[in-house]
Amino acid sequence: MKDANLATLEVVKYVVKRFGLHMNKRLGQNFLIRPDVVAQIADTADLKPGDPVLEIGPGIGTLTQALAETGAAVTAVEIDSHLLPVLDKTLEHYDNVRIIHGDILKTDIAELMGHKPFKVCANLPYYITTPIIMTLLEERLPMERLVVMVQKEVAERMTASPGSRIYGALSVAVQYYTQPEIIFEIPPKAFMPAPEVTSAVVCLDVRKEPPVSVMEEKRFFQVVKAAFSQRRKTFANTLKAAGVSKDGVAAILADCGIEGSRRGETFSLDEFAAIADAWTRYNKKQ
Numbered sequence: 105m106k107d108a109n110l111a112t113l114e115v116v117k118y119v120v121k122r123f124g125l126h127m128n129k130r131l132g133q134n135f136l137i138r139p140d141v142v143a144q145i146a147d148t149a150d151l152k153p154g155d156p157v158l159e160i161g162p163g164i165g166t167l168t169q170a171l172a173e174t175g176a177a178v179t180a181v182e183i184d185s186h187l188l189p190v191l192d193k194t195l196e197h198y199d200n201v202r203i204i205h206g207d208i209l210k211t212d213i214a215e216l217m218g219h220k221p222f223k224v225c226a227n228l229p230y231y232i233t234t235p236i237i238m239t240l241l242e243e244r245l246p247m248e249r250l251v252v253m254v255q256k257e258v259a260e261r262m263t264a265s266p267g268s269r270i271y272g273a274l275s276v277a278v279q280y281y282t283q284p285e286i287i288f289e290i291p292p293k294a295f296m297p298a299p300e301v302t303s304a305v306v307c308l309d310v311r312k313e314p315p316v317s318v319m320e321e322k323r324f325f326q327v328v329k330a331a332f333s334q335r336r337k338t339f340a341n342t343l344k345a346a347g348v349s350k351d352g353v354a355a356i357l358a359d360c361g362i363e364g365s366r367r368g369e370t371f372s373l374d375e376f377a378a379i380a381d382a383w384t385r386y387n388k389k390q
């Protein structure tokens with residue numbers, strides 16, 4: 105199938121029929137049927153021959169083919185064993201593709217990618233988008249860029265600004281580790297079967313250093329989690345709920361100069377960092 109572009113309705117239909125596939129909704133199986141969209145996703149990854157790239161969920165190999173065509177060294181992790189014989193066939197002419205059968209959330213990715221720098225390019229299964237993104241980022245893998253297709257609403261959360269309704273823990277984490285940019289949107293009809301939602305491709309360029317420095321990163325993310333777990337609470341009450349004494353709350357707020365009446369969802373990364381450091385200093389004094 106080297107000459108056939110896999111990302112067309114005719115080819116996807118043919119493959120589904122030939123292998124007797126049943127799209128598994130539970131595994132987020134919506135396959136792209138637009139060659140231009142697939143090409144644009146692969147272009148955004150900006151791959152050179154030999155570049156290691158990780159794909160999550162190759163499906164029948166549509167995006168995998170576009171990645172392989174760049175000459176990159178493609179590693180694709182697919183959970184569904186029914187798709188393995190399909191991928192064997194659709195990608196049989198590429199010697200720069202390695203298919204791994206497994207659950208990406210249970211895979212030792214650093215080991216799989218040989219502890220060397222790599223990029224990620226994937227049309228993600230939507231039911232586990234956030235766990236996948238958070239795992240990849242929190243493990244501090246040597247990634248340079250992630251190009252991921254996600255639900256449009258999730259893409260907007262990743263890039264949201266403080267104070268907006270959709271700004272949350274995912275926005276802070278993504279913006280702490282990366283510089284996110286929404287590249288383009290994709291309508292449901294670009295997939296078979298068509299999902300119920302519009303999708304978007306996001307490019308996350310991994311930062312060499314976080315944009316704010318904090319004394320204890322763990323504390324920073326503890327503050328973020330507390331701030332968004334009860335969005336309607338004032339920040340002073342959020343700190344109390346997190347187990348800080350009344351005196352402690354007063355001392356932390358005075359130290360970082362932030363009004364306790366504000367809600368956590370209005371804080372910028374700088375403000376989250378200032379609170380986390382004030383909390384760390386307070387704890388050290390106790």
Ligand SMILES: C[S@@+](CC[C@H](N)C(=O)[O-])C[C@H]1O[C@@H](n2cnc3c(N)ncnc32)[C@H](O)[C@@H]1O
Binds near residue numbers: 161
């Ligand atoms: C949205 S489809 C993308 C298919 C193909 N890349 C495309 O663009 O047409 C998501 C793929 O992820 C696979 N998948 C779902 N959960 C997974 C997991 N935990 N680990 C690895 N692959 C998974 C599904 O079986 C499916 O092939």
